[in-house]
Amino acid sequence: MSPLRYKLCLDLCMKKICKVLLSSLFFYSVAVAEPTMDGYLIRSNYILTMAKGSAEPLDGYIQFSKEGLIVDIVKGEPSETLGGTVIDARGKIIMPGxxxxxxxxxxxxxxxxxxxxxxxxxxxxxxxxxxxxxxxxxxxxxxxxxxxxxxxxxxxxxxxxxxxxxxxxxxxxxxxxxxxxxxxxxxxxxxxxxxxxxxxxxxxxxxxxxxxxxxxxxxxxxxxxxxxxxxxxxxxxxxxxxxxxxxxxxxxxxxxxxxxxxxxxxxxxxxxxxxxxxxxxxxxxxxxxxxxxxxxxxxxxxxxxxxxxxxxxxxxxxxxxxxxxxxxxxxxxxxxxxxxxxxxxxxxxxxxxxxxxxxxxxxxxxxxxxxxxxxxxxxxxxxxxxxLEVDDRVGSLEQGKFADFLIIQPAAPVFDPYSTIVLATSANDIESVWVRGQKMVESGKYSNHDMVAIKREVARRVARIVSDQAGNN
Ligand SMILES: [Zn+2]
CATH class of the missing domain: 3.20.20.140 (Metal-dependent hydrolases)
Structure with missing residues (x-):
């Protein structure tokens, strides 16, 4: 497919429309931001970047900006001068969503x-x-x-x-x-x-x-x-x-x-x-x-x-x-x-x-x-x-991509974090889910949605559909 991914595509009369046209809206684009005092830093000894060719967990930290882009992923301890909000996730596994x-x-x-x-x-x-x-x-x-x-x-x-x-x-x-x-x-x-x-x-x-x-x-x-x-x-x-x-x-x-x-x-x-x-x-x-x-x-x-x-x-x-x-x-x-x-x-x-x-x-x-x-x-x-041809923005933890990641509390001592995730982890072990640098779910609770109300509404609607269908027969 043609790599039109980051071009502005608002002219719908163009011969081809970029399949990721909406990326043009992301005002932060993929330009890598400089580390800032108001960004975030997450420290873990088990960072699974899943980047191409990566086969070892990284013991280090990820910096991401307030806008939700990964600024850097670095091995070792962060310098105290870096600033930003620090999330200490040592002992926990960080992986892309x-x-x-x-x-x-x-x-x-x-x-x-x-x-x-x-x-x-x-x-x-x-x-x-x-x-x-x-x-x-x-x-x-x-x-x-x-x-x-x-x-x-x-x-x-x-x-x-x-x-x-x-x-x-x-x-x-x-x-x-x-x-x-x-x-x-x-x-x-x-x-x-x-x-x-x-x-x-x-x-x-x-x-x-x-x-x-x-x-x-x-x-x-x-x-x-x-x-x-x-x-x-x-x-x-x-x-x-x-x-x-x-x-x-x-x-x-x-x-x-x-x-x-x-x-x-x-x-x-x-x-x-x-x-x-x-x-x-x-x-x-x-x-x-x-x-x-x-x-x-x-x-x-x-x-x-x-x-x-x-x-x-x-x-x-x-x-x-x-x-x-x-x-x-x-x-x-x-x-x-x-x-x-x-x-x-x-x-x-x-x-x-x-x-x-x-x-x-x-x-x-x-x-x-x-x-x-x-x-x-x-x-x-x-x-x-x-x-899906969105690997320029999601799918791995790499500089310039969205800070879409999971913090996982391993259920047992970790021998190989990849195997811990695949063989020995369930959704219950997810501590938090982040999309574009925003915490969306923590310990099963949603930041922006009232799941009790949504479930109630869904149940009401399904009951009506089932009743209408039964009444039609
Ligand atoms: Zn299907």
Whole structure:
């Protein structure tokens, strides 16, 4: 993809629109600020930067500015002359916030449903049963609930693969507004409005959302836009329109592909040839799931630069299957991780997601070397940010990036902090979650949101939907 990331992109008539157009709003940009007296300094002997090539914890300190950018990461003790507010986290582990590359945040209100169903039975029990009964405000409240849940579980950047299941498009757009309110960094994966009569109108609706967003006072949480491609299930003409638009606007496009086994064998694999036609595979295409790939599909996709998001928690819950990650990595596929929808992953827990994936691979091969702790931790942080093309701002603790990090109180003595995180940590061990240098969650309590009131509102709305649906039958 073209590296337009930090250019001003307010002219929407430009040939290409930068997928991270909103970065133009971040008045602090990525220019590295000088250490200041009014910034922050966090001291720890276990700083896991997750930067490319880093394999050892750093015993030192991180400086970040009031604006939420990492100014410096230094080994050793800080000088007393540095100033700023000091956070003493010695004995605790500092790591970048998790990045989750595939999510449907609204689903949090419906977790635990249809536990004996595979993908299509589960979709029938949720989307196709309750979707028609959504009313104004439901998507907003459910999405806010899902985003805050992810934050408390340590996910500071998410790609919301937004879904158009409510009766109106305005209700669909509520997902975007909720994410703006939540404070979690996000990429909005946008569904073209199929009800509009022409491709031009569908495109103009997307552009006006981007334009509107770009004019709001920053800084705010949106890192950019992508497309949620649905044409592969609605018709190849629509799919082609999505591909062409994504390429024209230089947006990434993510699609569900090769998830449920029966559907993958019956239809999914057969669609590949037409998907690949006319430049349909490119480095802006991202597969969510991608479990049942033939050698040909895998190799052709990897060669074209297509990437994937692996969702082991959801894949296990829905009995979708185990992606052959070692084979995919050998083929050169770039892989990130996601916790998927809050009702198919059920608990948006990246620790559980890593363990589920790593243990399943180890069980399958009876080989502990098939996936290491540091490799899967990097996959759920920096590598996912790379797949989403936001690794210039998030995914690792490096100078110039956002101060998005977790302070973790290890539950037991630390031998290897990477393994402590992957094997022996749960969300309960997160002491605090920081986004852009702001403490968003501390000991499970939100700085800016009243979760008791949000839960009450969500419960009221779900009860109404269930009642309306029952009354309709
Ligand atoms: Zn999904």
């Amino acid at each position: 998790f990045v989750s590359g595939h999510n449907h945040l609204w689903q949090r209100a419906f977790r635990g449903l249809a536990s004996d169903q595979e993908l299509y039975g589960w979709l029938k029990s949720l989307h196709w049963t309750f979707g028609d009964f959504f009313q104004d405000g439901d998507m907003y409240n459910f999405t806010l609930y899902g985003a805050l849940d992810q934050l408390a579980n340590g996910i500071t950047t998410t790609l919301n693969h937004s879904q158009n299941v409510a009766p109106t498009y305005d209700q669909y757009i509520e997902q975007f507004e909720a994410e703006m309110a939540a404070g979690q960094h996000f990429i909005f994966s946008y569904v073209l409005d199929e009800n509009e009569p022409s491709p031009a109108i569908r495109k103009s609706k997307l552009l006006s959302l981007i334009d509107d967003t770009s004019r709001r006072p920053g800084p705010h949480a949106c890192l950019g836009f992508g497309l949620h491609g649905t044409g592969i299930y609605r018709g190849m003409d629509f799919h082609r329109e999505e591909v062409n638009l994504a390429k024209e606007l230089d947006l990434d496009m993510q699609i569900h592909y090769l998830e449920e086994k029966a559907e993958s064998l019956r239809n999914g694999q057969k669609k590949f040839e037409s998907m690949a036609e006319k430049g349909g595979l490119w480095d802006g295409l991202v597969y969510a799931h991608f479990i049942h790939a033939t050698d040909e599909i895998l190799e052709t996709s990897a060669k074209a630069g297509v990437k994937m998001i692996w969702n082991p928690l959801s894949n296990g819950r829905l009995a979708s299957g185990l992606a052959d990650i070692p084979r995919y990595l050998s083929a050169g596929l770039e892989i990130g991780m996601g916790v998927d929808g809050s009702a198919s992953g059920d608990v948006c827990d990246p620790f559980q997601n890593m363990r589920m994936g790593m243990y399943a691979l180890r069980m399958k091969d009876s080989n502990a070397a098939v996936m290491s702790s540091i490799d899967i931790l990097r996959m759920h942080t920096l590598k996912t940010a790379q797949v």
